[in-house]
Amino acid sequence: MPQFYFEVTSGAGTALEDEAVDLPSLKAARAEAMMMAAEMAKEGGAAPKDIAIAIRDERREAVGTVRLTLAYDGRAS
Amino acid sequence: MHGHRAETPLVGKLDSIFALSGEERSALSRLPGSIREIAADHDVVRERDAPTECCLILEGFVCRYKVTDAGKRQIFSFHTPGDIPDLQSLHLEVIDHSVGTITPSKLLFIPHEAVRELCRRFPRIADAFWRDTLIDGAVFRQWLLGVGRKEAHSRIAHLLCELFLRLRAIGLAEESAFELPLTQAEIGDALGLSTVHVNRSLQRLRALGLIASSGRRLMIRDWRGLSEVGEFDPTYLHLIKAVA
Numbered sequence: 001m002p003q004f005y006f007e008v009t010s011g012a013g014t015a016l017e018d019e020a021v022d023l024p025s026l027k028a029a030r031a032e033a034m035m036m037a038a039e040m041a042k043e044g045g046a047a048p049k050d051i052a053i054a055i056r057d058e059r060r061e062a063v064g065t066v067r068l069t070l071a072y073d074g075r076a077s
Numbered sequence: 078m079h080g081h082r083a084e085t086p087l088v089g090k091l092d093s094i095f096a097l098s099g100e101e102r103s104a105l106s107r108l109p110g111s112i113r114e115i116a117a118d119h120d121v122v123r124e125r126d127a128p129t130e131c132c133l134i135l136e137g138f139v140c141r142y143k144v145t146d147a148g149k150r151q152i153f154s155f156h157t158p159g160d161i162p163d164l165q166s167l168h169l170e171v172i173d174h175s176v177g178t179i180t181p182s183k184l185l186f187i188p189h190e191a192v193r194e195l196c197r198r199f200p201r202i203a204d205a206f207w208r209d210t211l212i213d214g215a216v217f218r219q220w221l222l223g224v225g226r227k228e229a230h231s232r233i234a235h236l237l238c239e240l241f242l243r244l245r246a247i248g249l250a251e252e253s254a255f256e257l258p259l260t261q262a263e264i265g266d267a268l269g270l271s272t273v274h275v276n277r278s279l280q281r282l283r284a285l286g287l288i289a290s291s292g293r294r295l296m297i298r299d300w301r302g303l304s305e306v307g308e309f310d311p312t313y314l315h316l317i318k319a320v321a
Binding site for chain 2: 019
């Protein structure tokens with residue numbers, strides 16, 4: 001099964017994942033990254049955040065990035 | 078192959094709740110049934126089956142689960158030797174979820190009538206079975222709280238605490254380490270998380286110095302810290318032999 005690395009950038013900075021995840025295809029890797037971005041959006045209460053998840057293949061070459069912005073534009077109160 | 082086979086994990090479990098009498102012990106050792114060895118990732122009981130026997134886990138690791146129409150699996154609970162994950166089929170004719178193996182497992186299928194007879198003759202054993210299904214409910218409540226309200230790394234910390242205490246209670250964990258029989262995908266199916274999120278959260282728990290792992294072996298480096306992150310309070314497991 002192909003292996004993928006997921007490099008997550010959020011408010012907390014970038015952490016290079018040192019562990020590969022086995023997934024059947026790039027399509028599955030993309031779906032996993034999107035799911036994780038959605039799951040991460042829920043975390044830390046209602047804090048705004050910019051999440052980017054870069055997907056790398058087994059040679060650690062970038063294949064694509066999932067981005068999610070959780071933001072509020074408008075009156076503060 | 079009758080006699081001292083099957084009953085051992087069940088005897089151990091019941092013995093941790095109350096001291097079994099000689100008569101009770103001998104009735105458990107004479108429980109009829111057939112032993113089946115089932116490979117990993119196979120169904121033991123399928124949703125909508127109407128079983129006529131209960132399965133007692135002798136060896137292995139088993140889960141209860143359901144699959145959505147879109148093919149997504151939700152695991153509801155994990156079961157270890159001494160558990161009877163389809164005990165409710167004794168009273169509910171049609172089973173509303175599936176039971177499947179996680180690892181290769183050895184199960185004793187006991188005819189319902191034999192379990193009923195055991196309960197009629199030994200009300201303390203019937204009480205213990207009832208108690209067990211109540212604890213199932215308590216575990217479901219804890220899991221629901223996690224899936225509904227906790228962050229990923231906290232859910233995982235809670236699951237690791239639960240599995241460690243349960244495995245330790247039946248002698249399948251060391252002082253502060255155990256074989257985690259689950260893949261990251263299975264942890265994700267249990268906690269409603271993507272595999273990559275499980276992977277990342279485990280790394281976070283490692284980076285915090287709470288756990289360490291090598292292969293399937295999981296070492297707990299900081300039990301208190303892990304319990305705090307998971308908001309884990311073992312009361313709901315109602316294990317008699319408490320762990321410090």
